[in-house]
Amino acid sequence: MRKLSILVFALAILPSVTFAPAKLMSPAGSQSCEKLAQLMLPHAKVTMAQTVTAGGFSQEPLFKAAPAFCRVAAQSSPSADSYIKNEIWLPLSGWNGKFQAQGNGGFAGSIDYPGMAAAVMNGFATAATDTGHSADEVDARWALGHPEKIADFGYRAIHEMTAAAKTAIQAFYGTTPRYSYFAGCSNGGRQALMEAQKYPNDYDGILAGAPANFWTHLLTNALWNVQALTLDAASYIPSRKLPALAKAVNDACDAQDGVADGILNDPRKCRFDPAVMLCKGADSDSCLTAPQITSLKKLYGGAKDSRGRLLFPGYLPGAETGENGWATWITGRTPEESLLFQFGNGFFADMVYSSAAWNYRDAKIDDAVKAADQKLADVLNATNPDLWAFRNHGGRLIVYHGWDDPAIPALNTVNYYQSVVKAMGKENVVSFSRLYMLPGIQHCGGGPGPAPFSSLTRSTVQNNDAQHSFFLALEAWVEKGQAPFQIIATKFSGDDATKGIQMTRPLCAYPAAAQYKGHGDTNDAANFFCVAPK
Numbered sequence: 001m002r003k004l005s006i007l008v009f010a011l012a013i014l015p016s017v018t019f020a021p022a023k024l025m026s027p028a029g030s031q032s033c034e035k036l037a038q039l040m041l042p043h044a045k046v047t048m049a050q051t052v053t054a055g056g057f058s059q060e061p062l063f064k065a066a067p068a069f070c071r072v073a074a075q076s077s078p079s080a081d082s083y084i085k086n087e088i089w090l091p092l093s094g095w096n097g098k099f100q101a102q103g104n105g106g107f108a109g110s111i112d113y114p115g116m117a118a119a120v121m122n123g124f125a126t127a128a129t130d131t132g133h134s135a136d137e138v139d140a141r142w143a144l145g146h147p148e149k150i151a152d153f154g155y156r157a158i159h160e161m162t163a164a165a166k167t168a169i170q171a172f173y174g175t176t177p178r179y180s181y182f183a184g185c186s187n188g189g190r191q192a193l194m195e196a197q198k199y200p201n202d203y204d205g206i207l208a209g210a211p212a213n214f215w216t217h218l219l220t221n222a223l224w225n226v227q228a229l230t231l232d233a234a235s236y237i238p239s240r241k242l243p244a245l246a247k248a249v250n251d252a253c254d255a256q257d258g259v260a261d262g263i264l265n266d267p268r269k270c271r272f273d274p275a276v277m278l279c280k281g282a283d284s285d286s287c288l289t290a291p292q293i294t295s296l297k298k299l300y301g302g303a304k305d306s307r308g309r310l311l312f313p314g315y316l317p318g319a320e321t322g323e324n325g326w327a328t329w330i331t332g333r334t335p336e337e338s339l340l341f342q343f344g345n346g347f348f349a350d351m352v353y354s355s356a357a358w359n360y361r362d363a364k365i366d367d368a369v370k371a372a373d374q375k376l377a378d379v380l381n382a383t384n385p386d387l388w389a390f391r392n393h394g395g396r397l398i399v400y401h402g403w404d405d406p407a408i409p410a411l412n413t414v415n416y417y418q419s420v421v422k423a424m425g426k427e428n429v430v431s432f433s434r435l436y437m438l439p440g441i442q443h444c445g446g447g448p449g450p451a452p453f454s455s456l457t458r459s460t461v462q463n464n465d466a467q468h469s470f471f472l473a474l475e476a477w478v479e480k481g482q483a484p485f486q487i488i489a490t491k492f493s494g495d496d497a498t499k500g501i502q503m504t505r506p507l508c509a510y511p512a513a514a515q516y517k518g519h520g521d522t523n524d525a526a527n528f529f530c531v532a533p534k
Contacts, residue, residue: 033070096123099177103184106137127165140346185209200390222344224303239327263440267316313411324446385423402441450491
């Protein structure tokens with residue numbers, strides 16, 4: 001949800017070499033860039049239209065590599081309290097005929113310029129939005145007393161941005177985009193699913209990563225977690241104990257998939273009992289006290305109401321350590337410094353209860369989730385399993401989630417996908433959608449596992465090769481009718497592409513999973529195959 005490795009992700013989801021368009025287009029014969037300042041937009045006003053020379057946007061290396069483009073800024077006002085800033089970037093030459101929009105992380109509040117730069121470098125017209133406010137991604141104070149701004153953040157801003165961008169593309173190039181794509185992770189994944197559900201005609205292809213789509217219950221789970229760790233001071237698990245916890249998990253479960261590599265292929269099969277960590281003598285960093293084991297079980301178990309009913313799935317074993325692990329999202333230096341506490345506290349104080357004085361210690365889970373659902377479920381949750389309109393529009397949807405996600409429990413995405421299958425039927429769903437679960441991957445990236453986008457460099461990705469990227473796979477499906485199944489993921493040595501490949505593994509369309517053949521190098525994807533459960 002926070003902008004962790006966002007630049008890497010922005011570059012990752014975009015193909016380094018796109019499928020060759022029928023015609024590379026330029027704005028010859030249509031409006032000049034500067035004349036777009038007079039362009040009439042739905043619910044919006046153009047505030048700037050200027051030509052940016054190649055490398056002229058910023059001195060940062062990424063932006064220095066960007067080609068010349070027309071930069072259009074617009075402000076959308078679908079309500080009297082809406083001030084949505086959008087930017088639309090249009091390549092001056094070499095446009096591939098496509099439009100690719102950017103999602104936001106966390107509570108949004110800024111325009112994703114790195115993602116836009118990556119898009120124009122690959123020939124796309126692109127757009128991004130701040131969703132109606134300017135703030136840090138963990139700051140929700142803008143929402144206090146502003147229900148229209150919450151609606152903009154929840155669903156309106158992306159749609160308004162999309163309409164403005166398509167109008168500008170038509171005016172500048174003299175034609176509409178041949179294909180339109182949306183890609184986002186975390187809140188961006190929620191935005192992606194919201195588009196498919198509420199505005200099914202906006203995009204032809206949608207890539208939804210680690211979606212925070214059950215927003216009201218996700219942040220109720222954040223409240224559950226911080227209460228579990230802090231209402232009894234003895235329950236707090238300091239981050240220095242996480243390495244020992246991670247080792248105990250791996251000792252119990254790592255080899256279950258036939259390969260001892262520090263990656264749980266399917267953590268649902270891990271039967272780790274936290275009780276094995278109980279301190280036998282004095283408390284130390286290598287064990288857990290009885291109160292800490294109780295709180296750990298609550299984190300793994302997920303938020304429950306007073307009747308014991310599950311409100312949101314808990315965290316699966318395997319995500320405890322790493323740069324993007326529990327220490328960042330759950331435990332922090334103190335729980336109140338963790339990212340999930342900041343998101344949960346901002347959500348309930350500024351959005352649900354509209355009271356800066358709200359105190360999580362006094363909250364009752366039953367009351368909190370009821371209030372959140374009644375006030376904001378229709379605005380923020382993208383849980384509708386009815387995707388018939390998107391399917392009938394010809395849309396294609398790829399959803400992915402890291403099994404080791406310490407921010408949004410991966411089971412939430414499995415649950416949503418299964419609800420779509422139940423509502424629409426398996427054969428109908430696989431005709432337009434795929435889910436990929438990523439072993440060893442944390443929130444939108446990171447972790448010990450290989451990622452499908454980590455191998456995206458100009459030197460390694462070949463034209464028409466859909467093996468290395470969800471986005472390439474999505475393009476192939478939308479434009480050539482090539483439905484994806486197996487996608488190869490790559491882990492570089494030290495997570496540095498210049499140091500060579502550490503391992504490759506196949507990612508399989510859910511519910512299939514990669515299985516080792518029993519012989520050959522376990523770091524080579526060729527020695528694994530996709531197996532569907534019986």
